[in-house]
Amino acid sequence: MARPVNEEKRLERRKRILKEAVILFAEGGYSNTTTAIIAERVGVTPGTIFQYFPSKEALYYAAVLEPLADIQVKSLACLQQEGTPGALIKNMVKEQFNDIYFYTNELRLAQSVLGQRIRFPELTQKVLESIKVMTDAIESVYAEGQLMGEFDKSFSPAMISRSYISFLNGVGLTLGESIIHHPEWENLKGHAYYLFAPIQPKEKLEESK
Template sequence: MVRMSAEERRESIVRAAMAEFARGGYYGTSTEAIAKRVGVSQPYLFRLFPGKQAIFLAAAERCIEETIRTFEEAAEGLEGEAARYAMGHTYSEVIIQRPERLLMQMQMYLTVGAAEQAGDREFGELVRAGWMRLWDTVHALAGGGDITGTGDFMAKGMLINTLVAMGFPPGHRVWEGVYGTGRP
């Protein structure tokens, strides 16, 4: 049996945390469930991460980074509206195929609100910083300049999130509001 390094374990914990937090949210997910999914003890989990919040933030960071990578790959060689269309289309396909990515994003938004209502502003600042990297990436990939185009793209992204979360299948007429064709 090959033993994993601490870095490999850390990676498996982040992947497991994304799946668990996506399904149960921050407050509904136990570190015990994450440890069990990975096959480690809770004490080992806390040797790699100082606490549940650090695990959630690592999962949130991974979610943002995967979305940025999706956008970068989709927009390669394109600019402006063509880049935005390719990013939106590819993003739609990804979250339809991997709904845990969408659910993790939704949990990020909900958790920021709940944490700040409980007085934890720093938590929100960290998640918002990741989201701003996403915004800045989209803006740069679409050629910069047109801030309205970036805002429109992000707004359509929220529409895409809503359609996928509500289970509207590809080809349904509501997708015409995103692509004009009814197909993501």
């Protein structure tokens, strides 16, 4: 059954509010971004904001956590498809590098929260929980790849997954919006996959002797 027109309009307005809030919070920070500023950017009255979010803090939480949930769903889907562990991880790397470009402000906002752990303890914990879901999934696929001889067995899956996520965050922080135009864009994706220590065909042959 199709949603009533009013409900569709409501969802669309909420989406617009959240989109502008992400940009403004990422650019100006929590303290400098008021609901009045967000309302003005969206083209609604300040009171309208509170019809969708009970407080500025609730809006901030949504601006941080909802995009992270979207990114997580897409990344986990890459690891749950048919294929070898190596192929799944390659697809995930490609997807997450695209996310660095398409979710620049959203990821910048999440990183900002992690840099203010004392100020936002509860929100920080939720962001860390989201990261753990991702690292746990990577560890599982990586360990399976090690058993199949696709990855070096001398490395810890936990260490590999955390190193990769740290590398990904570093790339986002250093290059941001310019990453897709950077001359090393494709090379960076390749290096991200090399962090998983894939075994090359020649190495596999030597291991089997």
